[in-house]
Amino acid sequence: MQRIKYNHTELRKHGKGIVNSAVKTPLYHFFRTFGYPVLNPLSLVLCLTHRCNLRCLTCKIYDDPVDELAAEEWEKVFRRIGKGILWFTVTGGEPFIRDDIEQVITSLLTHCAPKFITIPTNGYFCEAAPSIVNSLCNKFPETRFILNISIDAVGADHDAIRRLPGSFDRAVETFRRTATSKPQNMRLGIYTVISKFNIEMIPDLIAYVRNLGPDTHHFEIAQPRRELSMEGVHIAPSGNTFRAISRQIRRNILQSYHQRTDGVIDAFRGEYYRNVEESFCDGKAM
Numbered sequence: 001m002q003r004i005k006y007n008h009t010e011l012r013k014h015g016k017g018i019v020n021s022a023v024k025t026p027l028y029h030f031f032r033t034f035g036y037p038v039l040n041p042l043s044l045v046l047c048l049t050h051r052c053n054l055r056c057l058t059c060k061i062y063d064d065p066v067d068e069l070a071a072e073e074w075e076k077v078f079r080r081i082g083k084g085i086l087w088f089t090v091t092g093g094e095p096f097i098r099d100d101i102e103q104v105i106t107s108l109l110t111h112c113a114p115k116f117i118t119i120p121t122n123g124y125f126c127e128a129a130p131s132i133v134n135s136l137c138n139k140f141p142e143t144r145f146i147l148n149i150s151i152d153a154v155g156a157d158h159d160a161i162r163r164l165p166g167s168f169d170r171a172v173e174t175f176r177r178t179a180t181s182k183p184q185n186m187r188l189g190i191y192t193v194i195s196k197f198n199i200e201m202i203p204d205l206i207a208y209v210r211n212l213g214p215d216t217h218h219f220e221i222a223q224p225r226r227e228l229s230m231e232g233v234h235i236a237p238s239g240n241t242f243r244a245i246s247r248q249i250r251r252n253i254l255q256s257y258h259q260r261t262d263g264v265i266d267a268f269r270g271e272y273y274r275n276v277e278e279s280f281c282d283g284k285a286m
C-alpha cells in the first residue's frame with residue numbers, strides 16, 4: 001500500500017471518526033464471527049429508488065420497480081437508526097429523479113449525523129443536482145459530501161453505453177456547474193464502470209477526466225449483480241485486458257489525485273484495485 005501524505009486540516013475535522021472506526025475493527029471481527037457485540041455498520045447504503053432515466057448496458061435496475069418509501073417514512077427509519085454510522089451512500093436508480101431528494105437527505109443528516117455522505121448520480125439533472133447538493137453542504141457544514149458523477153467514456157461513446165443521446169454533455173455540465181461554486185465540505189468526483197463496452201476507451205477517458213480536474217476519479221468493474229437485475233449477463237472485460245488497465249489506474253490515478261482528497265480513502269481505494277485485479281484476473285469470485 002502506498003505511503004499517504006495526510007491533509008492535517010481534514011484529519012482534525014474528520015480524524016475522530018476515522019480513529020473510532022479503527023478502534024472498532026476488532027469488534028467487527030468478533031461480531032462477524034460470534035454474533036456479538038451487536039454494532040451499527042461502519043457504512044450503510046440506501047437505495048431510494050429503482051427509477052432511472054437512462055438505460056445503461058451495464059444496469060437494468062429500472063426493470064425491477066419497487067414501492068418507494070415516502071420522505072416521511074424515511075424519516076421514521078432515520079429516527080430509529082440514530083447516530084453512530086460514519087458513512088452513508090444515497091443511491092438508486094438515479095437519486096435526483098426523486099422530487100423530494102433534498103427532504104430525504106436533510107432528514108438523514110438531521111437524525112443520523114454521519115461524517116461522510118456519498119451521492120452517486122448519472123449527472124443528467126444538471127440544474128437540480130448542483131443546487132440541491134450546494135444547499136445541503138451549506139446547511140450541514142460538519143458533514144463531508146462526495147458527489148460522484150458517472151462517466152463511462154467520452155462523448156458519443158458514453159451516450160451509446162448509457163443509451164441516451166446527450167447524457168455525456170449533461171453529465172459534464174453537472175460537473176462544471178457544481179465545480180463553479182463547490183463548498184469547502186464537498187468533494188466532486190467522476191466514477192467509471194469498466195466493462196467490455198468501454199475497456200479499450202479507458203486511457204482516453206482518464207486523460208479527458210484529468211483535464212476536467214475533479215477531486216477524484218474512481219473505478220468499478222462491471223459485474224452481473226442481482227441488485228442491478230444483471231444476473232447471468234456477460235458485461236465484464238477480459239482478465240488480461242483489465243489487468244493492464246488496472247495497473248495504469250493504480251500507477252497514475254492515485255498519484256494524480258491523492259493530494260486532493262483524504263489519504264485514508266486513497267489507501268482503501270488503492271487496496272481495492274489491487275484486490276480486484278488479483279481476484280478478477282485469476283478467475284475467483286469477486
